[in-house]
Amino acid sequence: MARSGKGLLHGTLDTLILRTVSEAPRHGYAIARWLEERTDEAIRVEEGSLYPALYRLEKQGLLRSEWGRSELDRRAKFYHLTENGRQRLAAETRAWSEFSEAVSRVLRPG
């Protein structure tokens, strides 16, 4: 079980975050939960890596945040993709599938 963000390949956390908010604006906890559920807790993102990454991505202009109401009617900070973020996600996704396909080809028995 990959326990932490540190175990992820370098830069992968950023891409996963971008993917997570690409469907709908999400707050930090929702991003963490979505990743956990989506991967059956195979990937557990450590909060200590998640939040600095969110702030960094926003600084880079790939994410924007807004304060809004959470599902429990609590004030929460929601992140959504910017146009730049969308382009970055597309590029990273393409690069990742090419990479994983190549790795799979090598690992495929026979």
Next chain:
Amino acid sequence: MGRMGRRPPVEAEVDEEMEFHVEMRVRELVARGWDPEEARAEAIRRFGDLERVKDDCRTQGRRRDGRMRRQRWFDELRQDLGFAVRQLRRAPGFSAVVVVTLALAIGATSSVFSVADAVVLRPLPFPESDRLVAIWTRYLPASGFDIEKFALSGPEVLDLADTSEALEDLTVMGGGSRTLTGGGADPERLGVGFVSASFGAVLGVEPVVGRWFGPDEDVPGATPVVVLAHDLWQSRFGGDPDLVGRTVELDGGAVEVVGVMPPGFDYPSGRQAWLPMGLDRSNEGGRASHGYSVLGRLRDGVSLDAFDAELERLNAGWGAEYEHNAHHFLWAQSLKDEEVADAPRTLALLAAAVGLVLLVACANVANLLLARSERRMGEVGVRTALGADRGRIVRQLVTESLVLAGLAAVLGLALGGVGTRALLAIHPEALPRLDGVGVDGRVLGFTALLAAVTALLFGVGPALWTGRRALGSVAGGTRGSTAGRGRSFLRRGLVSAEVAFSLTVVLFAALTARSLVGLVGTDPGFTTRDAATVRVSLPTGTYSEGAQLPGAFDDLRRRLATVGGVRSVGAANGLPFAGVASRWDFVLDDRPPREEGTPAWNARVTIVTPGYLETLGIPLLRGRSFTDADGPDDAMVGMVSRSMADRTWPDADPLGKRWGYERTDSTGATVVEWITVVGVFADQFANRIGEEVVPEVYLPHAQVGISGYGWSRAMSFVVASDRPANAILPEVRAAVAAFDPDLPLYSVGTLQGLLDTSLQQPRLTANLLGSFGLLALLLAAVGLYGVVAYAVAGRTREFGVRRALGAPRGEVTRLVLAEGSGPLLVGVAVGLAVAAFGVRLVEGLLYGVEPLDPLTFLGVSALLVGVGLLASVIPALRATAVAPTEALRE
């Protein structure tokens, strides 16, 4: 702008976001059956070091905020710029008027800056040039003269070099010329500098090829050596590196080339070669013979004040030791002050005038913007209603001003560049260092800054005004409201300022113009204008004997007299305004020897040929002028100027009186050859019209060698003809070539040219100030017209009523003129006060007119009032032309 309002500060943002996360996680864990307290500990634990995570986030957050602020600022700027350009294109007439007005003012200002920068602001082109000083002798009144600035004598130079602690080194600098011959090329007259072995070290400039000459070569009788300028080395010797060590022929004698200076080095101004001065240490008797300009380099860290203090001590010591130095004091000034001379005063005046023109232009544009803001209230109101705050509106309007000023700066730079080049082509000698004038980075930077400052000057006032009004009114007119009255007051104030500033500029222009007229109209002492001048120097190689020279010059004089149409020919060792003049102490045979401490008699000496007075048209007041009969074997004669006669023999007939020059003969005895006064001529200005007249004598060239001062090797010939001077120049050249084909010609020109050159600076000043004055006047008139026309437009109805009720046309005209005359008269009154204070800038630059000349003040005021009324009359006529019925229907 978010749905939940403003973003919290980044510290609170991080805290709240983490707290939310922890709460959500606790809720999840509790739902899975955790104990609430343990759940909270677990949630926090999963953060690792919570405080460090928060710190990380805050740092990133702060950077994010800075980035977003900048981004927003640029976005808004881009919006504002785009909007500004659209607005300006929508009002092309308005934009064009504003841009042209500002371009003229900005162009003029940046031109004056480019000249001031090259002439005054930039340091001299030498390393650590602030340590360079020029050293002079001051003649105290007790010496018989009151001269601030004169060359040093040889013994004074050597004493100073030996004793000064403050100076690292010093060099003498003398100018002269030599003829370079040989090598199959035409003979070439070179401007040469006579300098010390320390010259290169003092200036901090090293030869690029070879070496500078050494102290052992800088003594009388040493093997002659020369250092060449780079240009000459290239043009004459093809840059031959082997030239060093070989000899060239200067004035017929062999001189060894020891070095070549770097490209562009021609100090002091236009030198092509440098020769050792060879100051004579044994010449103690020459203490009174002043002929050496001196340039020194202060030791690192020594101030000019410290050097002054040292000179004071040295002067006191020499004054006790030598009688001569009791009345002749050394003093120093920075070399830069010496080089720029009185240029800073001229430039300060031009800068002040052009600054005022810029203010007038700003006031004018501000007025146009205020008038336009009325028409834009609707648009601004709509933007306010759409949520733009006042700061945003003001910023938008200021951006428009910046766009206008930017366009004006580009156009102004182009206009200014062209104008400056044209003016300097006409007046290349008006100021020192003009060859360095051009549009460079410094000028561009200044102009950009100027444009920004200008935009703020004319743009911020109207922008704030409009912004404030935008708050009070969302669309809809407010004519006649308090704001409207306030603006009208502001507009009148601006126009008054325009009138006041233009009056000052016009006054500067009028004063300098009157001064120029005075200079041009002043008799320089000679009446001939259209005569050709040419300078000829007979080299020692061909004309080795001094006594040969007068015969050779007479021969040349007779040849020149045969040129077609020539009326008369004369020559002198220096012409008026050509900067050649020497002054010698003399003695009188009817006076006892001068007592110690009493002033020496001293007069400027010019060596002339027969015909000189007649050719230049110098009035002969008494007696006769020289003839060919005044030969070397005849009785020694001389002529004196009127002021020389009045000073020396105030109560007697000068004719027949005698003076002479003391010299030491071969036995060591002091001898004097007495010279008898045979004529008195009118006073001459030596260098500049209007300067103080100095007593002067003329000596016949055929006798001067005998009177103790050697023969003159170089003479300037003046040829007066029935034909224009320029037309006979080719024949004059041909006559000189027929006399001796090896003689180079230099200083070829006309007497009028010499006069003109001496007047270039006052001409340039008067021309520039005249243009500035005209521009300011025009702008003020346009401004006044605008205000009156605006007021009339607002009162059309009222005028209609008045006319319908039977008021005569004249009354309406009077009412309209009253609108303009208020600001006009206030402006003239304020302007007179400003000008009375400002004229201290012109003091010392005027000739023949007082700075506070009442007639000029009156005339300029009348001009301003006249132009102002004219500008008001046009709207007045239009107002009365409107039929009353039409006005009422409006």
